[in-house]
Amino acid sequence: MSEVREKAALAKSAAQVMNRMTTQQKNEALLAMADALVEQQASIIAANAEDIERGRGNGTSESLLDRLKLTPERIHGIAEGLKQVVELPDPVGLTLESFQRPNGLRVEKISVPLGVIGMIYEARPNVTVDAAGLCLKTGNSVVLRGGSAALASNQRIVEVLRAALESTALPADALQLVEDPSRASVDEMLKLNGLLDVVIPRGGASLIRNVVENATVPVIETGAGICHTFVDAGASFDMASDIAFNAKVQRPSVCNSMETLLLHESFAAEHLRSLADRFLTASVELRGCERTRALVPEAAPVSDTDFATEYNDYIMNIRIVDDLDQALGHIARFGTMHSECIVTENAENAANFMQRVDAAAVYHNASTRFTDGFEFGFGAEIGISTQKLHARGPMGLPALTTTKFRVFGNGQIRG
Template identity: 75%
Template sequence: MASEVRQKATLAQNAANVMNKMTTAQKNTALAAMADALIENQASIIEANGKDLERGRENGTSPSLLDRLALNEARVADIAEGLRQVVELPDPVGELLEQFDRPNGLRVEKTRVPLGVIGMIYEARPNVTVDAVGLCLKTGNCVVLRGGSAAIESNRRIVEVLREALAATDLPQDAIQLIEDSDRASVNEMLKLNGLLDVVIPRGGAALIRNVVENATVPVIETGAGICHTFVDESADYDMAERIAFNAKVQRPSVCNSMETLLLHEAFAERHLSQITDRFVAANVELRGDKRTAERISQVKPATEQDYATEYNDYVLNIRIVANLDEALDHIRTFSTKHSECIVTENAAHAERFLMEVDAAAVYHNASTRFTDGFEFGFGAEIGISTQKLHARGPMGLPALTSTKFRVYGNGQIRG
């Protein structure tokens, strides 16, 4: 007997033959129905989420991870609104990208088409379940979801609600599949389902992403962990620098675009180190720093190389004083996960060097890294933030979930 993973991937593959024929109107009707269903069933979704939260607290899950897991009426409403925003976005499927005529009379068109069946492997954020479903269905794809065990009750109920909503639409219910087996073997099996899954997208911590990238035979779109830096240059305006750095760390530390290391030019640190660290201490941020920082600020613990290489997703921040822009760039090259990096400076030449030389999916001048997000970039909900360089990079909206097809029209041409 086939495993749960293979059975559900096969159902999704069969449904793909129906999904790729769906019109934009049919897909939008289904998305709107799913959004309504989430609101109508929010009480049962929150109840299921409560079981996950209770189990998480019993297992000692950190407050930041519990925050990522938690659902309430406002968050369910936001998730439903995300689906409605996807309805309003242009459908990329069928978009004509290029057309040209050949000397032999052939007319060639390049169009967008669905990828097929997308495997989503992710951790404890149930909103990702809905985002993934919405984006995949809008682009004519089917999706096989494998969320983390920490959110299994939430995900199970959410998928039940979404599939029930599809029953009253033209879209096949089997376009949405949830793998409920929480054993790691189910992930490893998904990674080898060539012929059933067309692509796998991992979304979560560094260990999860590394496992997928290293072991998959199915093509992977790699989303990256976020060891993000903010470099405050000598010429930076203090008020602006403090606002940006504080927002990048504290506004929501549990997400991948939050800042993990603050780099301070030594001249700026000479003037403002105590002032800027006081703001973080007041917000209960644990500070770790290089020798120069720790010697000057009593609340700063010595930082290790491992600290600089860690994505905390928590109220923990590294601080390092650097001599100049070159030293900041060297640090970022060493520890960056190529997600989001920021420079705060009034020096236009330094800003341009930073934007040109830093190898990351998003680079910022005088703005918080927290903006690396599909909604903030105007793409609507995102499937993840790609830190690779092939196919898609940065926040991945609808076009990133499509491939291309060449349609060739002739009138009897043969090749000699």
């Protein structure tokens, strides 16, 4: 049996114990995990140093190496994250609906764990701990498949966490790490119907595309965000400038940052030049439509390919549109249904935008950067779903549960 299948089978067996764990048992386990990470930090940092050294040898960029790097402070922060999950309400075992049928059957719909969750992700080793904490808190088993760049770190972290579980009521087998760094192990996970109940990919566009295109296990798609800000005629310049600048510049590498700024022609005529200067001063590369370039010659020509690209970088497209409808058409064509914003003082246009844009989150007069489980007050985030089934937008703990109907009778049969 392959490593992947064997570990998934162990996780599935453990899931049948996990779904009976009480909130207290799960919380005690998370606290034990947090303590163990801090106690064992020296060995974790030593393993991490191997990953860093190998990465440097491979020519990995210093910015990526920095994301990979673990320090005592970062490990402390990761452990604190587990403790925060302990404080969150347990979404398992809630009676979501309860009703009696005329024939006397009593039907209850209750929240239950999903079962076994496969997580496929890239570099940063903090995801290993976060995902373990969130999945175990919700009564699930989890099979982690992190990026090969962090393999030594992930191996040591999971060793530490599993050892911590041994002293708790939770089965250590509920936490599994796939150590095979080859693409084959991912491909195998994607087809493990019957062992994995869901696969959640977290990472870049190509990782997510591979999962969506090849998985037969149900997937929760996360991440890709081509987000727009549309500035309407008559919008406040200061507000529009601040929101657009924040959406693009505050953290360009993340999915809820803006890629394309859509401007009503009348706003653009008055304000585009000074708006563009703000971005240029911040070293944002501009790509614009012809009308944009007439006002901002520094902008390079923009193509449909640009409009369809998630830059995750200091690059921004600008397009001038005739009206709201043209903006809506652009968003419908190029958006990824993640986060979309309108800046306007016109109530009717705002209502239209909020109603008609098909996205996980739509904003009126606020930055798209707020699409985030912590910013929404969920206290945790397993990812941001960009699909419509099961969960949409920031996913807190309830996204890691499903439901079960319990039906109580006294001999009812169907006539």
